[in-house]
Amino acid sequence: MTTIRDIAKLSGYSVATVSRVLNNHPYVSEEKRRKILALIKELDYIPNIKARNLSIGVSKHIAVMIPFATHPCTDKIVSGILSAAFEAGYKVTLLPTNYDPTIEKRYLDELAAQAWDGMIITSKKLSFEVISSYLKYAPIVCCEETGDYPLSCVAIDRRKSYHELFTALIEKGYRNIGLIVGRAAKDSASTSIVLDTYRSVTGRKDDTYIVKNCRTFEDGVKAGDYFATLKSLEVIVTNGDDVAAGVLQNDALTSIDIIGEENLLPSRLLNFSTVDHHLDQCGEAAFQLLFEKKKKTITIPHTYIERNKR
Incomplete structure (x- = not known):
């Protein structure tokens, strides 16, 4: 295999000069550039990408830590990241974790070893304290509120969006509101916020109308099978359009209003209302934050999309 040293030896120029040509450095004479490029073409030389990245200090390659390889909400965030990264000429590696802190830590160790130029964390199990300790190696952006930790983030104001939603439902006369959430409150700040807001607005302290661990x-x-047993139920607020579509498979719930989340295809096809947190915009903003020098927080506004009752 031809190496950069072979090109230097055959051309009569130094390795440094050949490297400047490979990296399109301006301070090389046209005569030298033409001769070196001709040899590269003749010998079908392919540069060592890792070595070149080390020499210029950037690989234009980022990592995105995701909880699951396939999940509608994650897909929407990733779509926004990929769109922004493509425009900037960056490669993206997806890192599924299944919320395993050991795996998350291993990926952060790889970031510290300069496997990527930076990392976006869409959701995680590790603490912000642990994650923050890796900022000395590379930039990290989280797709959730990071509080006082020195981590830039793109946040969704779930407290506001759910407060507005539950308040609107109460004002419409609903009293028995079902709620579906994902991870346990102890593991998810988002779930904790939704549950706190639900109990605060509705005044309901028990969990009769709540179903947990749905994704x-x-x-x-x-x-849906559980909610079908609750005869007084009037409306169900879910944590995703796919979950809402699953609930609707129960024929006993045909008279119940369903509200989804994220304005995905199921809500449009089945014509139910949904709360759009614009996760694609979250992904785009997270990518841009990787290049900010100081900590910055961006809050993405939500939109309630009301559709006809089925």
Whole structure:
């Protein structure tokens, strides 16, 4: 295999000069550039990308830590990241973790070893304290509120969006409001916020109308089976359009209003209302924050999309 030293030896120029040509450095004479480029073409030389990245200090390659390889909400954030990264000429590696802190820590160690130029964390199990300790190696941006920690973030004001939603439902005369959430409150700040807001606005302290640990269509089907046993139920607020679509598989709930989340295809096809937190915009903003020198927080506004009752 031809190396950069072979090109230097055959051209009669130094390795440094060949490296300048490979990196399109301006301070090389046209005669030298033409001769070196001709040899590169003749010998079909392919530069060592890792070595070149080390020499220029950037690989234009970022990592995105995601909880699951396939999840509608994660897909929407990733779509925004990919769109922004493509425009900037960056490569993106997705790192599924299944919320395993050991795996998350391993990926952060790889970041410290300069595997990527930076990392976006869409959701995690590790503490912000642990994550913050890696900022000395590379920039990190989180897709959730990071509080006083020195981590830039793109936040969704779930407290505001759910307060507005539950308040609007109460004002419409609903009293028995079902709620579906994902991870346990002790593991998820988002779940904790939604539950606190629900109890504060509705005044309901028990969990009779709450179903937890739902993330998929299949989970929604099981939740629908439970809600079908609650005769006084009037409306169900879910944590995702796929989950809402699962709930709707139960024929006993045909008279119940369903509200989804994130304005995905199921809510449009089945014509139910949804809260859009614009996660694609969250992903785009997270990518841009990787290049900010100081900590910065961006809050993405939400939109309630009301559709006809089925």
